[in-house]
Amino acid sequence: MDEVEIYKELGTYERHFNQMQNVCRSLASTWLLATFTGIGYIFQRTSALYGGIGVRPAASLIALAGGTGIFLLWIIDVMVYHKLLVAVAKESEKLELNHGLPQVRQAMAKAVLSKFLGVKLFARTKISLFYGFPALFLSIIALFCLLNADSAEKSPALDVAISAWLALLATCVGIILSATREPNREAIGRNGGGGIGSRS
Numbered sequence: 001m002d003e004v005e006i007y008k009e010l011g012t013y014e015r016h017f018n019q020m021q022n023v024c025r026s027l028a029s030t031w032l033l034a035t036f037t038g039i040g041y042i043f044q045r046t047s048a049l050y051g052g053i054g055v056r057p058a059a060s061l062i063a064l065a066g067g068t069g070i071f072l073l074w075i076i077d078v079m080v081y082h083k084l085l086v087a088v089a090k091e092s093e094k095l096e097l098n099h100g101l102p103q104v105r106q107a108m109a110k111a112v113l114s115k116f117l118g119v120k121l122f123a124r125t126k127i128s129l130f131y132g133f134p135a136l137f138l139s140i141i142a143l144f145c146l147l148n149a150d151s152a153e154k155s156p157a158l159d160v161a162i163s164a165w166l167a168l169l170a171t172c173v174g175i176i177l178s179a180t181r182e183p184n185r186e187a188i189g190r191n192g193g194g195g196i197g198s199r200s
């Protein structure tokens with residue numbers, strides 16, 4: 001197989017991984033809206049009990065489930081498909097550099113790189129923020145609902161379970177947001193940061 005055919009095949013892989021990432025982000029958006037819908041439904045029934053659980057603890061559990069789902073989608077998107085996409089894109093960039101092809105990958109890497117308050121925002125940074133902020137917001141909602149639950153709604157076992165889950169979700173949010181500060185060292189590319197690694 002010659003280099004042109006390999007280049008085409010790599011482009012096919014890139015489109016596939018990019019499409020899978022888009023599916024993950026669509027699912028995350030849908031999951032977030034479904035979580036808000038569930039919380040709204042819970043608060044419409046201010047006197048209801050859900051399996052013996054009061055309104056605010058039930059809303060807290062829904063928020064925690066929503067945040068956990070977003071974290072799991074982040075793992076699939078950023079830690080799996082994005083890494084596969086970057087690996088394929090690097091090979092495509094090598095072919096572009098070595099065979100006089102249009103420098104599409106370098107141009108894409110430069111286009112996606114931006115700055116906010118002097119901080120470089122790579123593609124991975126922006127993707128992680130897309131997941132991190134909703135998960136953080138749902139964690140805050142879960143904590144608010146737990147702290148504002150009436151004494152009649154509370155039970156020691158449930159409070160411990162929700163608190164443990166909240167601590168776990170807070171750790172997950174920390175993992176997502178810390179990933180925004182881990183650009184690939186190859187981001188400082190041959191042209192002052194325009195290398196393909198700036199996608200990571």
